[in-house]
Amino acid sequence: xxxxxxxxxxxxGITLLILxxxxxxxxxxxxxxxxxxxxxxCGKNCNDPGIIEANRKRLGYDKPFFEQxxxxxxxxxxxxxxxxxxxxxYCAAPSFGYSFQQHACVTDLIFDAxxxxxxxxxGSLILWLVVGVGLGIIAAKYRGKIWDTLSTAFVLIxxxxxxxxxxxILIVFLVIKVDWSPFPAGGYTAPDEDIGGWFxxxxxxxxxxxxxxxxxxxxxxxxxxxxxxxxxxxxxARAKGLSDGVILGKHTLRAxxxxxxxxxxxxxxxLLGGAILTEAVFNLPGMGRLSLNxxxxxxxxxxxxxxxxxxxxxxxxxxxxDIVYAFIDPRVRV
Amino acid sequence: xxxxxxxxxxxxxTVTATVLAGGLLxxxxxxxxxxxxxxxxxxxxxxxxxxxxNYTGMHIAWFGSYLxxxxxxxDRAEGAAGSAVVPDLxxxxxxxxxxxxxxxxxxxxGVTFEDGSPITCEDIKYGVSRTFATDIITDGxxxxxxxxxxxxxxxxxxxxxxxxxxxxANDTASFDKAITCSEDSKTITFNLKRAVGDFNYTxxxxxxxxxxxxxxxxxxxxxxxxxxxxxxxxxxKVNDSMxxxxxxxxxxxxxxxRANRAFPxxxxxxxxxAEEVRDQIILADKDKTAVSLDAILPTNLSAxxxxxxxxxxxxxxxxxxxxxxxxxxxxxNVKKLNCLPVRQAIYYAKNFDSLITLAGGQxxxxxxxxxxxxxxxxxxxxxxxxxxxxxxxxxxxxxxxAKALMEQAKTECPxxxxxxxxxxxxxxxxxxxTETNKKASAIWIESMEAIGVTMKFNYIEPGKYYSVVLDAxxxxxxxxxxxxxxxxxxxxxxxxxxxxxxxxxxxxxWEDPAYAEFKKRSDANLTEPDRKKQGAEWAAxxxxxMDQMWVIPGVFSKTQEMWGSKIGGAYFWExxxxxxxxxxxxxx
Numbered sequence: 001x002x003x004x005x006x007x008x009x010x011x012x013g014i015t016l017l018i019l020x021x022x023x024x025x026x027x028x029x030x031x032x033x034x035x036x037x038x039x040x041x042c043g044k045n046c047n048d049p050g051i052i053e054a055n056r057k058r059l060g061y062d063k064p065f066f067e068q069x070x071x072x073x074x075x076x077x078x079x080x081x082x083x084x085x086x087x088x089x090y091c092a093a094p095s096f097g098y099s100f101q102q103h104a105c106v107t108d109l110i111f112d113a114x115x116x117x118x119x120x121x122x123g124s125l126i127l128w129l130v131v132g133v134g135l136g137i138i139a140a141k142y143r144g145k146i147w148d149t150l151s152t153a154f155v156l157i158x159x160x161x162x163x164x165x166x167x168x169i170l171i172v173f174l175v176i177k178v179d180w181s182p183f184p185a186g187g188y189t190a191p192d193e194d195i196g197g198w199f200x201x202x203x204x205x206x207x208x209x210x211x212x213x214x215x216x217x218x219x220x221x222x223x224x225x226x227x228x229x230x231x232x233x234x235x236x237a238r239a240k241g242l243s244d245g246v247i248l249g250k251h252t253l254r255a256x257x258x259x260x261x262x263x264x265x266x267x268x269x270x271l272l273g274g275a276i277l278t279e280a281v282f283n284l285p286g287m288g289r290l291s292l293n294x295x296x297x298x299x300x301x302x303x304x305x306x307x308x309x310x311x312x313x314x315x316x317x318x319x320x321x322d323i324v325y326a327f328i329d330p331r332v333r334v
Numbered sequence: 335x336x337x338x339x340x341x342x343x344x345x346x347x348t349v350t351a352t353v354l355a356g357g358l359l360x361x362x363x364x365x366x367x368x369x370x371x372x373x374x375x376x377x378x379x380x381x382x383x384x385x386x387x388n389y390t391g392m393h394i395a396w397f398g399s400y401l402x403x404x405x406x407x408x409d410r411a412e413g414a415a416g417s418a419v420v421p422d423l424x425x426x427x428x429x430x431x432x433x434x435x436x437x438x439x440x441x442x443x444g445v446t447f448e449d450g451s452p453i454t455c456e457d458i459k460y461g462v463s464r465t466f467a468t469d470i471i472t473d474g475x476x477x478x479x480x481x482x483x484x485x486x487x488x489x490x491x492x493x494x495x496x497x498x499x500x501x502x503a504n505d506t507a508s509f510d511k512a513i514t515c516s517e518d519s520k521t522i523t524f525n526l527k528r529a530v531g532d533f534n535y536t537x538x539x540x541x542x543x544x545x546x547x548x549x550x551x552x553x554x555x556x557x558x559x560x561x562x563x564x565x566x567x568x569x570x571k572v573n574d575s576m577x578x579x580x581x582x583x584x585x586x587x588x589x590x591x592r593a594n595r596a597f598p599x600x601x602x603x604x605x606x607x608a609e610e611v612r613d614q615i616i617l618a619d620k621d622k623t624a625v626s627l628d629a630i631l632p633t634n635l636s637a638x639x640x641x642x643x644x645x646x647x648x649x650x651x652x653x654x655x656x657x658x659x660x661x662x663x664x665x666x667n668v669k670k671l672n673c674l675p676v677r678q679a680i681y682y683a684k685n686f687d688s689l690i691t692l693a694g695g696q697x698x699x700x701x702x703x704x705x706x707x708x709x710x711x712x713x714x715x716x717x718x719x720x721x722x723x724x725x726x727x728x729x730x731x732x733x734x735x736a737k738a739l740m741e742q743a744k745t746e747c748p749x750x751x752x753x754x755x756x757x758x759x760x761x762x763x764x765x766x767x768t769e770t771n772k773k774a775s776a777i778w779i780e781s782m783e784a785i786g787v788t789m790k791f792n793y794i795e796p797g798k799y800y801s802v803v804l805d806a807x808x809x810x811x812x813x814x815x816x817x818x819x820x821x822x823x824x825x826x827x828x829x830x831x832x833x834x835x836x837x838x839x840x841x842x843x844w845e846d847p848a849y850a851e852f853k854k855r856s857d858a859n860l861t862e863p864d865r866k867k868q869g870a871e872w873a874a875x876x877x878x879x880m881d882q883m884w885v886i887p888g889v890f891s892k893t894q895e896m897w898g899s900k901i902g903g904a905y906f907w908e909x910x911x912x913x914x915x916x917x918x919x920x921x922x
Contacts, residue, residue, distance in 0.1 A: 050491065054469040087470050087498040087552025102379065102572045103556040112571065171611055176618045185615050187604055188574065283606045285573035293378050293573065 007326055015319040022311045027069050030304055037061050037300045040100075058083045059098075072097070096305030101297050106305040109290060113274075116188055117286035119198075120205055120278065121271040127210035128217055129264060135214065136221025137248070143226065151218055158215020167208040167281035174204065186283035205282045209275055213267065220263065224256040231255075262321060269317035273310030366902060369920035370600040374607045374615060375627040379572040384556040385540035386464045387474040391659055391818070391910035392627070394540055399592070399916025400578055400601060403544075403562040405439045405458070405522075405537040407591055408822070410916055412905040414712045417822040419534055422591055423453065423544070423562070427534045434529035434861055435483075439537070440521045444588035447546055448561040448581045455515035455522040457544035460497065463509060465541050467496025470552050474541050475820065481536065482512040483527040498552055529861035531868065535821045564589070564596035576603040597903070597919030603627070613896075622900035623920050625913065630894040635698055638896065643697030652901065655698065658893040659818035659911030661706050664763070664886040665803075665831075665840035670811045671761065672846070673747035675739040676754060677883035680812070681720075683736035683785045684886065687729040688777045692770060693889075700889035702729070705876040706817065706831055707824050708890050710908055713869030714824035718877040721887060736785045760788030762810035764803045767793035771814070803840060812886065813840055822909045824872035829856050832879050841884045848882045 038056035056062045059082060060071055071080070075095040082089040082098050089098050091105035098105055139151035175185045183204050189197035228234060229252060237247050274288025287306060294302035382388050385402045398407060407422040409415060419427050424439040431438070445453045464471045465478045468491075485493045485508060493505035514523045530536065549560050557570055564586075565578040578601040586593035607615075613634045616626050630638060630653075640646055643655045664680075671677055686702055693699040702721040709715045717723050726735045743751045753759045763778065765771045775791040782789040792810050794802050803813040817838060820826035830836040833853055834844045843849050856875055862868040879885065895913055897904055903917035 050489065051469040058469075083470070083498075083552065085498040085500050086547075086550055087467070089552070089554060100553060103553050104572070109572070113573070168608070168610060172614055176611075176614050176620045185620060186607065186611055280606075281608050281611070283604065283608065283611070285571065285606065289378070289573050289606060 011319050011322050018315050019312055023308050026307045031065050097301035099299050099302050101299045106301050113287045113290045116284050123206040124209035125268050127206050128213035132214035132217025133221050135218040139222040140225035155215045155219045158211050163208050163212050164277040164281050166211055170204045188284045205278050209278045225252055228252050228255045265317055265321045269314045272313045364594045366919035367597050369598050371598045372624045373603040373627045374612045374624055376609050378606050382556055383559050385543040386471050388540045389475050392912040395910035395912035396915045400565040401561045401563045402540050404542050406534050407538050408909040416907050417909045434531050435526045437524045437533045442588050444585050446583050448566040448583055450583040453544045454519040458522055459513045460547045461543055461545040463497045466494050467498050475539050477536050481526045483525045484508040484512050531861050531863050532823050535823055564592050573606050616896045619899050622898040625897040630896055653896045655894050656906045657710055658891055660816045660891045661703050661708055662816040662888040662891050665813045665815040667809050667811050668841055668843035668846050673743055673750045675743040676750055679736040679739035681886050682732045683781045685731040685777055685781045692773055700891040703887040703890045705880050707876045714872040716873035718880045720880050731781050733784045740785055754787045757788045760790045762790050762792050764792045764810040764813035766799045825860055828872055828875050843884050
């Protein structure tokens with residue numbers, strides 16, 4: 001057990017170091033961009049250098065790079081204050097800064113957006129695992145038969161249709177053209193306001209996103225199962241006279257599980273950074289829209305915040321997967 | 335010119351009549367009260383919801399209808415009647431004295447904020463003071479800074495820096511002298527540094543609306559402005575929605591402009607609608623009480639309008655194709671193109687036909703402009719005799735006439751002639767770097783080649799366009815431009831575009847021999863008390879600028895709007911160039 005604790009602490013330590021490096025890199029990249037963050041905050045017709053300088057001072061961009069980065073890091077743990085007098089702005093920890101274009105602390109914007117993205121990611125993850133793994137098993141089991149052909153067709157359509165098109169088709173043909181459609185044409189309902197409305201607003205986005213992913217998973221699971229089926233231990237099991245069902249459930253699937261879990265974990269982590277196209281088509285105010293708009297509007301504090309967060313999610317998810325592996329497979333603890 | 339307005343009137347006459355009869359004659363709750371109006375927009379949020387930061391007509395129309403009251407406002411009526419200024423928070427449309435340098439307004443009894451506290455002179459004064467904090471309250475109009483009698487610092491900025499400044503040198507004393515309140519805080523007096531005959535139009539801007547000091551938190555006020563109108567904000571979330579509900583502290587008897595016209599119980603704005611989804615919802619009438627806040631996608635225009643731009647039978651009464659407030663043109667840098675025949679040659683040679691076809695056709699993009707004042711401006715517009723009224727002007731370009739003018743230029747201004755016709759030099763045209771503009775430049779180059787002029791294009795990244803061309807050291811010979819009046823008076827057009835003090839001085843015409851006379855008349859007209867005379871003079875000055883060809887006229891541009899079948903009360907509110915948001919209601 002000591003080995004496990006040591007392994008986990010080591011992984012957490014490394015993860016923290018990576019996170020620090022990520023935040024520094026992101027901050028550095030944005031400091032090097034050819035945009036002046038101070039002149040991006042003074043409106044569209046800002047030609048007055050005095051105003052730009054006042055903004056620079058208020059936002060702390062007048063300080064040297066390392067000091068700015070240090071203030072940013074401290075803000076993550078202690079919060080930050082911008083401006084003075086009646087116009088003072090305080091962003092509580094963990095503070096990623098203040099967006100003058102959205103008139104809000106970046107952390108608040110992220111906290112508003114992330115539940116939407118989590119709901120979208122979790123729902124579609126469940127859907128695509130059920131459909132993708134299920135179809136993959138069926139396709140492998142009936143290899144070369146009609147079911148296999150049908151699932152290949154599903155894979156082809158799913159992987160070639162972009163999500164914004166799938167989403168648009170669903171909205172037009174299941175919502176707009178159908179009078180009795182229970183689904184809204186996009187938009188998000190908070191679950192604490194109306195849980196039924198929330199569910200209905202999420203169904204089509206889940207289906208849209210899961211459609212693309214389950215196609216990939218069908219293909220992946222099918223090939224995994226077929227590959228493992230040719231391994232010696234499966235042949236041994238079959239020679240022992242075990243039924244097909246037992247072999248599939250107890251031996252083949254278990255062996256195929258590890259790579260599927262890895263892939264699902266990383267895909268899930270990627271989605272938490274935002275599913276830009278799906279969120280845009282269905283008008284869901286999630287992380288994807290937040291980052292996309294920040295990029296379009298050159299809203300630097302939001303770009304820094306969402307980029308660091310998205311990177312952090314992937315790094316942390318990697319750590320979790322590594323730790324899960326340690327439980328599954330004792331060899332990695334060494 | 336009247337084509338657009340006529341079709342609009344035919345389409346809307348019936349609904350408007352119902353609304354007015356139903357709403358105003360009963361005298362109590364309006365007939366079509368109740369329900370929820372849903373606005374759909376591709377935008378992720380309002381550009382600004384802070385009254386001091388709202389600038390465009392559409393935003394002023396929306397916020398002014400539902401949430402913010404000002405001392406005076408435009409009447410809510412169709413056609414030219416809408417451009418009349420009526421009292422709003424004030425008891426009348428203002429009293430001027432001291433040769434229009436002092437303006438006084440008295441507040442009505444019973445006007446309140448959404449928490450029930452009375453609106454005082456101090457609240458309006460505080461609201462105006464926020465305009466001066468140009469580093470925080472960005473993007474709003476700055477008329478208060480330009481007009482109030484407050485000294486300027488050496489760099490030309492105001493010595494008063496707004497209410498947030500903690501600098502001891504902040505000139506609050508001058509601001510306190512420029513706006514004074516009576517002892518009962520009911521009367522507000524504005525002391526101006528120059529005569530402004532139409533200051534009661536200026537105060538229709540939401541930047542002159544009251545803000546309670548205790549609720550102001552600078553930049554963040556943009557997310558929760560306090561209401562003075564018939565509705566208040568229940569929730570506002572960027573990327574998501576804004577929900578308005580009735581303001582129970584609003585008292586219709588203190589608000590004749592909006593009384594009996596606060597129709598829906600709830601107003602919802604859905605932000606971030608995918609453009610195609612937004613249009614499909616309205617085209618298929620999925621949400622019958624939805625209104626699009628954006629123009630219809632060009633690809634969907636043919637589903638709604640015929641080739642002439644008239645609304646198809648299926649969509650009668652729920653779509654508009656009208657003139658927006660803009661005039662689009664090529665601004666001329668007169669310092670560089672300092673020769674009238676050359677400027678005229680460019681005007682005659684221009685291939686209007688090809689350019690307008692490229693931009694979506696006349697039915698949707700607009701008509702050939704004969705100046706910088708739009709016919710929508712009513713009093714201030716008169717035909718200048720250019721474009722379609724000019725017998726020498728041809729839609730496809732009059733090469734013969736242009737060539738003759740270039741011959742004239744050869745002797746009158748040989749230096750410019752030599753530069754314009756030298757393929758190694760040529761004349762430079764600034765234009766935003768877009769796909770359509772690249773195609774437009776090819777059309778221009780071809781027209782100019784036909785008269786022996788070399789035209790070169792300076793493609794500028796669209797986001798930086800105006801910051802480049804408004805810099806005199808970077809501006810080319812011609813620059814693509816567009817301008818809409820700030821209120822229904824060409825005092826916000828003619829001096830803004832053609833005088834050195836103007837807010838959009840791309841013409842660089844102050845060394846032109848014709849400038850002195852023009853400037854004298856323009857300055858005098860700013861303080862002309864008789865609105866009719868003033869309008870006629872703006873129209874004359876518009877013609878004057880055209881005679882000098884200080885701009886190459888482009889189009890009086892158009893916009894297309896759409897709404898659901900259960901929406902009544904829709905018309906184009908001319909002074910704001912937007913839908914009549916406040917009169918929209920749900921047909922029972």
